[in-house]
Amino acid sequence: MSELILAGLLALLVALAVVAVRAPDLLLAVIALGAYGFVMSLIWAVMGALDVAFTEAVVGAGATTVLFLAALLRMSRRRSPAASPLRWVALAVALGTGGAVLGVTSGLPRWGDPTSAPATHVSPRYLVRTLSETATPNAVTSVLADYRGYDTLVETTVILTAGLGCWLLLNPRRR
Amino acid sequence: MIERHASVVVQTFVRVLTPLAQLFALYVLAFGHYSPGGGFQAGVILGATYILLALALGRDTLDRKVNQPVCVALGAAGVLLYVLTGVAGMAGGGTFLDYSRLPLPVPPVRARYFGILFIETGVTLGVAATLIILFCRLGEQESGR
Amino acid sequence: MNYPYWVAIGLLMLGLYTMIAQRNLLKKAVGMTIFQTAIILFFLLLAVKRDASLPIVSAADVDPARFMNPLPHALMLTAIVVMVATSGVALAILIRLYARYGSLEEDVIAERVASDETDPA
């Protein structure tokens, strides 16, 4: 059952991505991008990554869309329909990269394999010991905030960096 | 320019919803230990309540409530709270971010629990302040230039 | 059945194509977001274990095969935040570009930048 839901959501995801990329009206593109983010978060929820789904829903689908919309208020909604001279280059780069990733994924463990390397090395400790070592039942929280808390500090720093950057760039007193 | 929404229903609803959403943000922050959620999500929700205020009651309301330079400084203070929690672990004889060495009157494992809470609070503060700044600046009107 | 990986690859190609081929800079930013989420999807697919539940454990010393791998989840939380931060700065640059050059089309901006550089106002 959840296989079917996942397949349906993935199809919807691709459709929304195409709309976001192709739409001639930028407002439509941004709305489609927001819907894309939301469907993505549903997919991750179905896959059991609830923490990521939660974040994608509030940060990816929510905050990103709000920021895109706030920016669009100050810009033109139209885009010129002319084709780019670079589209063949782009197609070659995209196909080349896609082909390379496809080739590489032939080495991936079968999807959902509980004996794959990521499932058996490093990560089991987090599940087995999160309660006894950090008193935190949610292993994602304990990995994020404690085992790999250094990453999360830097991640918060990234957010602040973006805030300072926008603060510097969009000062109304500057030209 | 983002104007005050015309409908009284919307305005009243947002006024009622805002404190509730902020309370929910605190819940998401504190309950991240047990269920999905944590500092980032809480920070975004907290920041979003201010954006909601701006959308429903107009930019003026937001500008009255938010002093932008102080908001930037609060964002930095949030990250600083994170760093200081880590430095407190160093002061207790551990490495940076070793919460088990925090100078708290609890056993080491319990200290890790509180350490996570401290840093998540810092994250919430940093993310919420930054999101408000991003929205204020991205949505600012042209007339100031 | 590795079909979810194929979706991630398709989105990755779509995003990359858009970033290069679209002349509208906002569309490039949209492509950038799709490209980044594709990679996040790829990473998260690695975390799935068949018939496993959420990585929230209620007792000590559980069987790790019964729970999803929490490590990619934690990593991708970080990646999502990084993605939004990049979008924020990109949008700030776009707003300034539009205010200065009155367009979001790559070639129009390039023309006006060129005349700016030969004749700095």
Place this chain on the structure above:
Amino acid sequence: MRAHLPILPVLLPLVGALLQPIVGLASRHVAWPLAVATVVATAAAGIAGLLDVLARGTRRYPVGGWAPPWGIEVLLDPLSAFTVCVIAVVATLTLLAGGPSARTTYESEQPTYYGLALLLVTGLLGMVVSGDLFNVFVFLEVASISSYALVASGGGPALAAAFRYVVLGTVGASFYLLGVGCLYALTGTLNMADLAARLPAATGSPLFGGGIVFIVVGLAIKMGLFPLHGWLPDAYTRAPAPVAAVMAPVATKAAAYVLARVLLYVIRPESLPVSTTLAWVGAAAIVTGGALAATQVDPRRLLAYSSVSQMGYIALGLGLGVQDALVGAYLHILAHALMKAALFVVLAAAALDGRGPTLVALRLGSRMPITGACAVVAALSMIGVPPAAGFFSKWYLLQGALAAGQPILAGAILGGSLLAAVYMYRFTEAVWFGKPRATGGPPEAPMPLLVGLVALAAATVAVGLSNAALVSNVLGPAAAGVGR
């Protein structure tokens, strides 16, 4: 404090950056002194760390008290400690020298500018000391996002350059992340030492080759390696003068360091053709970048293309992978950072004096004799004239190329020097000769700028003179240790 030496080069600039907006609420005049004090402390910690590592060996610092591979470890060995010193010292001198220029550019926004500049330094240093591939990605993004904003703060044409930089930089970072994902899928670990132990058993998988190719391509974009340098010339040309002076010498070096770390420490270079390709790409970068630099009329663009050429030397050395070539590449990281910093500071001095962005309009020699003299020292080092640092780094690279039996690559190294002679001659001629145009400002650059500039030029010569000691004590062990 000794126990915490590995983490201090990250903590100090981070705290300094966080204090900027808070202290900025009270006064904007303390921003510059605070920033300089921060980087001075960082450089001191970096040097102390290097001395400690040389005396007592490699230091592994488990952040959060979690043993790797479960936690993130910070790694201070001769190579990372050396690179930390390069970045911290050069950032100190450029932030000092860029102060007067930043004051006129940013005025009341100085706290924000210095906050972002220190975050850039934090990101670069964090990448260097990290022992975890994903942690490197996060620090890489701190450095990148602050760079995007700093370049864009130039306004006008700089905005277009910055957007291009965002798009290409995001592709680079995402490719890197994809490569890390492949290696993670293969081994289940992100820790560099753990990967190095587990990868040899898994070299047959397409995930191994694919992961490394994605990582190398991603980092090549970030280090501005030809032909993926598309973002670099415009970004360095249009960025405000103080930003170019801070960014250009160090921003690409951290990515080059990570490339060295991944290629030589995490994987065994002999197992893949990636290294040979890298050496040839480096040679192409040297020649193409040099040729393009020789044709520029804008001195900033000239220096930017020269950076493309000089990054080629580093890639070539890393690709060759033999002892002398590695020593040459590491020494060139230091030499290029010093001389490129000096040259961009010279341009900042010219801009302060109101001189336009063409070679013809530069002409500051007789008006600013000290500044002009420093420009000549840096230019000679760039060409590779002894006893400047640039001579010795190229000398070791040449030895390495010959030792590896690659006379064509050795030819590219020499050809790059000839091209450097052409473009640096044009640069120096523009600085010194031609009729000085009288402008309103006082003669000679402001004192802090001169202090930083003279220190950079003096360091270029000092590093050259002391190269034997540097190589036998620091770089030799670094090159040998990485090949271990």
